[in-house]
Amino acid sequence: MPKGYFVCYSCGKRAELSTEERPCEVLSGWLTVSHWKGPGAVEHYNFCSFTCLKTWADAQAPKIPEAFLRAFEEEKDE
Numbered sequence: 001m002p003k004g005y006f007v008c009y010s011c012g013k014r015a016e017l018s019t020e021e022r023p024c025e026v027l028s029g030w031l032t033v034s035h036w037k038g039p040g041a042v043e044h045y046n047f048c049s050f051t052c053l054k055t056w057a058d059a060q061a062p063k064i065p066e067a068f069l070r071a072f073e074e075e076k077d078e
């Protein structure tokens, strides 16, 4: 019987945790992001791969990569 399970926040893939296993074994290769929202408020997101983490992060902040690219371009001109 699984003790619980982790779900990839991006693609929905499940990693089941049985009573004999530790979370570190089941989540090997996974990534967990802690989103600190304020005092006593923190949300954890699990991702099964860097691809899933990137997909999710890009969706959260679609304008940031573009701003970074522009900053590099400006640096090059000087």
Ligand SMILES: [Zn+2]
Pocket: 008, 009, 010, 011, 012, 013, 047, 048, 049, 052
């Ligand atoms: Zn995934």
